[in-house]
Structure formats: structure tokens, C-alpha cells
Amino acid sequence: MLAKRIIPCLDVKDGETVKGTHFVNLRQAGDPVELGKEYSRQGADELVYLDITATSDGRKTFTNLVTRVAREINIPFTVGGGIESIADVERLLYAGADKISINSAAIRHPELIDEISKRFGSQVCVCAIDARNDADGWHCYIKGGRERTPLKLMDWAREVADRGAGEILFTSMDHDGVKQGFANEALAQLSSEVSIPVIASGGAGKKEHFRDAFTLGKADAALAASVFHFGEITIPDLKRYLRSEGINVRI
């Protein structure tokens, strides 16, 4: 059986990781490559690097960073943030990324998903979906959660899977940053609706939340940022716990 995956997410701005880090032993704690190596050494199964820079200079810096990450890190990594076109995808894959994650651009131009999966294979294409459980049900949001779209979560999830996405990275905006657990009900429904892996994101606060995302939410992987960056949960500790709960993780 495939192991459930634990994925730290690193936000990068102008070539530096943004959120705080407790890895005092690193010479350059803000260096995304050093941080990624440390996570890999601790047993992270994959990494996600998210470019939150808005300038074109920053994009160039990010591409150079991807090249460095590919040189130094020996586990798979996904890059995302501001990917608008097939040219962006090509640039990041040629820099050495294993997968790319698209979000707003996929909603604006759904055919981008078909194009990526046809040209590079569906395993390359991670579709990130930000959604909120509004009074009229789960809806997808774009532009970092600022703009609601008419798209319903389950409809869009089915569509991206049909178009050839390899994975869905689902962030519940209601749960993100609150540290009260993942959106397990919606996750479980997503898992039953689509036949591609679902990565849970948003809500990790304690180890039990990861367990629940895998058991109740039926997620294939769980992503988190701050609990790892601030050392509230360490990956070896988390994996030992999950294994003691009967969950298959790579140790």
C-alpha cells in the first residue's frame, strides 16, 4: 500500500522563506533550500514551495531557487504561485520541479489543465482548490481567497480530474490558520467523488488532526506550514504517532 504523505509547505518571497522557523541549527534559517533539506532529512515525503512574490524580478529569483532545490533535494517537490500559462509550467519543470500547482489560472482557463497533462503527464499537474463552506454550500475562491466564483467545490473537483489533473490540493478557507483540524467531511466527500489523490490543507494544529484527515477525511496526503515551521509538531514525532494509530507512513 502507498504510504500516507506528510508535506511541509514553504512560502517564498524574494527567494526567502517567509514564515518563522525554529531550526536554529540552520546557518541560514530563511534559506528555502536549507529548510527543505532539513525537512527532507526529518522524513518529509514531499515539499511544496509557494511563490508569493508579485514582481517579475521575484519570479526570476524563484526560478533560480527551483533550480537550486532540484540540485540539492532528493525527494519530490511541487512549486506553485502565480502560474498563468504553459510557458510558466515549462520554465519551472525545466528548472527541475517535479510537479506544478495551479489555482486561479485553472479556474480562469480550465483548458490549461488538459494542456499540462497532455504535454507533461497528469502526475505533473496538481490542482489547488481554495474553497469555503458558504451558506449556499462549498464554493471555490480565487486570488488568494479574495474572490468568490460561481463554481461549486465538488463540480470543479470532478472537472479538474476529468481534464487530467494528477492530484487535488484542497484548502478549506474556513479551517486554514485556525488550527482546529482539517475539513474532514468535505475531504471525505472529495475522495469519494474523484479518483485522483487528494491532499488535505488548512487546519493542522495537533497530531490528531493529521490522523483524522487520513481516517475520517480519507486524504492521501496532508500539508501544513506553521505547525512545522514553528516546531509545534516535528515530522519524526508526527510519523511515529500516526504509525502507532495504525496509519501507514514512511519512517
Next chain:
Amino acid sequence: MEIAIVKYNAGNMFSVVNALKRLGITPQITDEAEQLQKADRVLFPGQGNAKTAMDYLRQHGLDKIITGLRQPVLGICVGQQLLCRHSEEGNTPCLGIFDVDVKKFVPNHHDEKVPAMGWNELTHLKSPLFKGLHDGDYTYFVHSYYVPVCENTIAQANYILPYSAAIHKDNFWATQFHPEKSGQVGETILRNFLEMKN
């Protein structure tokens, strides 16, 4: 030591090149017969569609060059599948080093997602390729097609069914998983391959 990587249309060379560089080796990426033949080791990675890849190999005469290699050769992922007799992907006759046919995963129920993507345990290890490793060590897989367990199997993985995680015959080794993306375990396997006796 000279290491060559077969250059063709289905290789994701970057990650293999990077992995070798981490081991202190700068490989040659080449489709020239002479360079491939004189290299001490040849890597044959692959990603993408088996039929497109085989068409390319035949058009460029690489099929005969690869099957004629005498030094240790390591096929990776689709590279492994291309070394087999036939692939269900596009009903494609392949290079035929291994006398076994590549099948498509058929899920039994909804939880069995295809492509199989992620870390899986290696079992039934039996080859110097896995020196220093143990049953239960994990490697990273991304694939929709698999090589059934056969007489050449030197490691198994289990997803939907037990299948070949790695195979070996004469001077040809091949892995379904990506050693270049499999952390420390993958590095050990690459290093073992480089140290393999001719």
C-alpha cells in the same frame, strides 16, 4: 568513471543528473552509439508514453544500441518498462531484454487510484543493488503500468497487487520507482548500481 544517460524523447534527465551530481558524478547525456558503448555505466530513465518513446528509439536506431550494451545498465520507471517485451500502453512491442509484458493497473475499488503515486515499501529484496537496505524500506513511485512478478524480479511492491519494483537480467537492472527521488534509500541504490561489478 564515465556515466552516460540515454538521450531521447521520454527522459526526465534533470532529476537523474542532479542525483548523480549529488554523488559527485557528472554524467554525459548522449544518443551517440560510441559514447553509450564506451561508458562504464548507462542510465536509461523514462517518463511519459511507452509508444511515443519506442517509436523514437527505433527511428533513431537507439533500440539496437541499448539492447547491445554490455556494461551495467539501469532502466528507471518507463525506462524499465521499455526494457520488457511488450507494453499494454499503446499495445507497444518493446526492447525485449526482459521476457515479460507490462500491464496496466486495474483498480478493484475506488480507493485504488491510478496513477499510483507516492512512497511504497520494497519487499523480497534479492540483489546487490539493495545492499545495505531492508524489506520495508520505502521508495517513490509514479506509474499507471507495472511489470508483473516474474523470474527476473529482484524486489516487489504491493499496490492493487504484488508487482515487480525492480528486475535484473545479465547486465540489465531496472526499477519501477525513482531512485533519484527516493531520499537516502534511493541514493544507496544509485551508489550500489555504480559499484556493480561488470
